[in-house]
Amino acid sequence: MLKAVILIGGPQKGTRFRPLSLDIPKPLFPVAGLPLIQHHIEACTALEEVKEILLIGYYPAAQIQQFVTDMQHQYNINIRYLQEFTALGTAGGLYHFRDQIRCGSPDAFFVMNGDVCADFPLRELYEFHKEKGKKALVTVMGTEATRQQSLHYGCMATDKTTHEVTHYVEKPSSYVSTLINCGIYVFSLDIFHTIGEAFNSKQQEFYRNGNGSKDTGYIQLEQEILTPLAGSGKIFALQVNNWWSQLKTAGSAIYANRHYLELYRIKHPERLCQTQTSAAGDSCKNICDIFPDVHIHPSATIHHTAAIGPNVSIGPGVTVGPGVRIRESIILADAVIENHSLVLHSIVGHNSRVGRWTRVEGTPSDPDPNKPFAKMENPPLFNHDGRLNPSITILGCYVSVPSETILLNSVVLPHKELARSFKNEIIL
Template sequence: MLKAVILVGGSQKGTRFRPLSLDVPKPLFPVAGRPIIQHHIEACVRLKELKEILIIGYYAQSEMEQFVNDMQSLYNVNIRYLQEFTPLGTAGGMYHFRDQISIGNPKAFFILNGDVCADFPLQALHDYHMSREGKAMITIMSTEATRQQAVHYGCLVFDKDNGSVSHYVEKPSSYVSTFINCGVYVCSTEVFNLMSSIFHSRQLEYHGFGNGHNGRDQGHIQWEQEVLTPLAGTGKLFALPVNNWWSQIKTAGSAIYANRHYLELYRKTHPERLANAGTKEIGDGDGSLICTIYPDVYIHPTASVHPTAHLGPNVSIGPGVSIGPGVRIRESIILENAVIKDHTLILHSIVGRGSNIGCWARVEGTPSDPDPNKPFAKMDNPPLFNKEGKLNPSITILGCFVNVPSEKILLNSIVLPHKELSRNFKNEIIL
């Protein structure tokens, strides 16, 4: 059998995702109508031999419990959330719960970082790992970036004939390779022997320094620096380069690009989720409303959309959303119970849960990726501020329960939750 581990971190992480993560844990933020890590789960359950999915992080159990229960009832596989008692690094949590992962003697297990989005080729990754004839302890899913982008990721050098990784560096200070780590792995349980030696070395350091090494818990282990880097060159670390779509969700703005690609992926995996027709019946209970759709668009069945609205491309409409007459929305995510009133324009924006946009308002962002076909543009996570300290042109983000009055303009701005705007804003953060 196979298992999968999804690493989600905790509330102290994902600060660049604010204000969207202030009212919902980042792993549960909806992209293309589904929580981010539900896309991971859907990829995992397509594997016939997979019997269990373990979600590891240090969010409170109460924050994840309802989601896990919903997933458990939706998919025919055992799904559990394992809460770390303290942040243990990218590998410490896996080592802490090694018995839970190893129980049942899986022939291999997957590791998926919770902040990556992809057309996960898990079956191909597994088959490649097993084809190494028992030599592979870890196989990394890899993709190729530009020289400029690669230094922001884990870079690896590998033999293109047999996939053996000879060198691995996490976020190098200078160019190493254009092939990068996607944060998706398949491992044999032998890896826990390696982690054990790292853990015992950490204990010696911990007791030697008296109060912990560099202020870290003695169970804190970094997967990339302490496992992958020393394993490179030993003949036990392999890489499979793929051309599948892949990106990270680090900043709130990157959710828009993930939304675009997951909607496109639905054409192949879940076409029934898309409202992709010239016109489409949109339910407000009786299915009688018709609005104009420019593919790809996801609309929750409980949303109410006026027949004169124009939606798309690349738009997701959440549950309970109300969209009035003449509204135009493109390249945006509208979250649960938001109200978009008559003749409002929303471009390259995320509208938070329960927010209210008045009539004839304009909510607009400036995409950092104007050309969706530009090579590897999908990986861009631009910083919040540029070198001059000014807010970068980016998408506009409204936190939950924000009120934008009628006829107001909001451009390239971020609004924290529960704000009542009284004027126009451009390139500002409204605290």
């Protein structure tokens, strides 16, 4: 029997994901038609040994509970949300809820960061962990990055024969390795002894010497657990070539959307609209031009003269008028795209309206797909000189863009009614 833990953080986090996280918790933001962490849950339920999934975070329970209930009914598996009432760190949350994780004596448990997007190879990761036997406390999923980009992640040096992690540094100041930590793990239950030792050490340091922080329950998995374990023969890394990325900035949602839609071709082709007008769900029947890959919710209304795709997700209740062109974009629930408008490289928030003959466009610098780090694209919102980075255009919820205007490389906060065109601006 196995369990899975998904670490979803809390409302103080995800500030780089604004304005999209202002009205919906970041873990529930829809990517390729599904809330972000539903992709995690779906990957876990693909393993029949996984009997329980625990979500750990400090969002108010009221924001998460309905989602948890829906997932339990949809996947017929026990899912619980365990709320922290203060930030405990990636390892502190695990240790605080250790009794709930150990209940039922699982053979091991997965831990997944909630902002990770991936083709989750959980079966491969677990089999690798079992091969290492009882000496393995933790197996880390790793992937290859460039030398420059590796500095922004946890870097691992490994023994090429045994795959033991001999050195681990979180966000090093100089080059360590191009093998980086993906934030996906398999843990043996004995890991709680190691976390407990770190917890007790922090308490003793504070109460005996008056040093350190009063917040002794805040324990970071990467710095305080993985780094000391490296070289002990108890931590291993499995390098995979599967697609992997992180959802740190709002702009990264477009890249994650693209790759999840691509995965649907193999795993869930029924979620994609086809080029044939009658090949998919009701919302696709009257569409003449679909350029794969495209996901359209069945409740959306799409005019038959619209052209959609590639790499587009359209949410429930969306209305798309005649002559509209949408490409490389996410259109959230109940948005309206009026006649003959163009939406490129953009995210349109729920209940927003784009007027007639309007152009909403971003101009992202697409990564070279032949480079290993192309799968991790996470463009920053600002350049080093403080100017807005050429990126996707983002409309928050309840935004109104007037007819016959242009919105280029701009971010619009929720509940704004624009009166003119904008270029490279943040509209507060």
